[in-house]
Amino acid sequence: GAGVSQSPSNKVTEKGKDVELRCDPISGHTALYWYRQSLGQGLEFLIYFQGNSAPDKSGLPSDRFSAERTGGSVSTLTIQRTQQEDSAVYLCASSLDNRMNTEAFFGQGTRLTVV
Amino acid sequence: QKEVEQNSGPLSVPEGAIASLNCTYSDRVSQSFFWYRQYSGKSPELIMSIYSNGDKEDGRFTAQLNKASQYVSLLIRDSQPSDSATYLCAVTKAGNNRKLIWGLGTSLAVNP
Numbered sequence: 005g006a007g008v009s010q011s012p013s014n015k016v017t018e019k020g021k022d023v024e025l026r027c028d029p030i031s032g033h034t035a036l037y038w039y040r041q042s043l044g045q046g047l048e049f050l051i052y053f054q055g056n057s058a059p060d061k062s063g064l065p066s067d068r069f070s071a072e073r074t075g076g077s078v079s080t081l082t083i084q085r086t087q088q089e090d091s092a093v094y095l096c097a098s099s100l101d102n103r104m105n106t107e108a109f110f111g112q113g114t115r116l117t118v119v
Numbered sequence: 120q121k122e123v124e125q126n127s128g129p130l131s132v133p134e135g136a137i138a139s140l141n142c143t144y145s146d147r148v149s150q151s152f153f154w155y156r157q158y159s160g161k162s163p164e165l166i167m168s169i170y171s172n173g174d175k176e177d178g179r180f181t182a183q184l185n186k187a188s189q190y191v192s193l194l195i196r197d198s199q200p201s202d203s204a205t206y207l208c209a210v211t212k213a214g215n216n217r218k219l220i221w222g223l224g225t226s227l228a229v230n231p
Contacts, residue, residue: 035217037218037219045223046207046221046222046223046224047163047207047221049221052218054216054217054218060218095162095163099217099219101217103217106151106211106217106219107151107153107165107168107209108165108209108219109165110162110163110164111162112161112162113162
């Protein structure tokens with residue numbers, strides 16, 4: 005597709021269950037970001053994949069959160085044993101990430117509700 | 120000190136006025152600067168990028184960069200109610216670590 009695609013658009017899960025969120029970046033983009041955004045708040049950085057480099061996981065809030073990027077393309081964000089405070093919109097963005105093109109383009113987000 | 124700072128607002132301007140949004144950054148080696156617009160309930164979208172000192176104009180939008188003073192601003196001329204949104208400033212450094220660093224955004228309300 006032409007843009008960043010995220011699935012599902014909405015996810016309602018019970019407290020304690022695991023969830024997986026998927027991101028398909030723009031073809032050819034080597035960098036991929038995950039962010040979390042609560043209502044009325046700014047972007048909370050979670051993780052940054054940059055090409056073949058080790059990912060920057062410094063924003064992951066706890067060890068319940070993990071992310072993978074397979075084959076330098078699709079990424080999955082996994083939240084284990086979900087808690088109500090995990091409820092938020094999870095945004096994925098991708099970037100060409102070369103010296104002249106570092107701007108990121110966002111997917112439509114996944115709205116996660118933990119009940 | 121936060122790496123990228125913006126006034127949270129809300130900034131309120133009348134329709135047709137110039138809206139001025141400001142952003143300061145702490146790292147002098149920052150190289151690329153971006154303004155994003157985020158409507159309520161939507162994802163951020165890129166509206167301007169700037170890399171060199173001075174002004175860059177695109178339609179009603181002008182980005183201004185001053186590396187010596189470490190600030191970047193966005194001017195919106197002839198503001199319209201449809202410009203009401205949160206404006207996010209983002210910065211990347213030179214070199215191998217090009218991770219985007221974000222401000223928290225400034226809320227803009229354009230009143231008819």
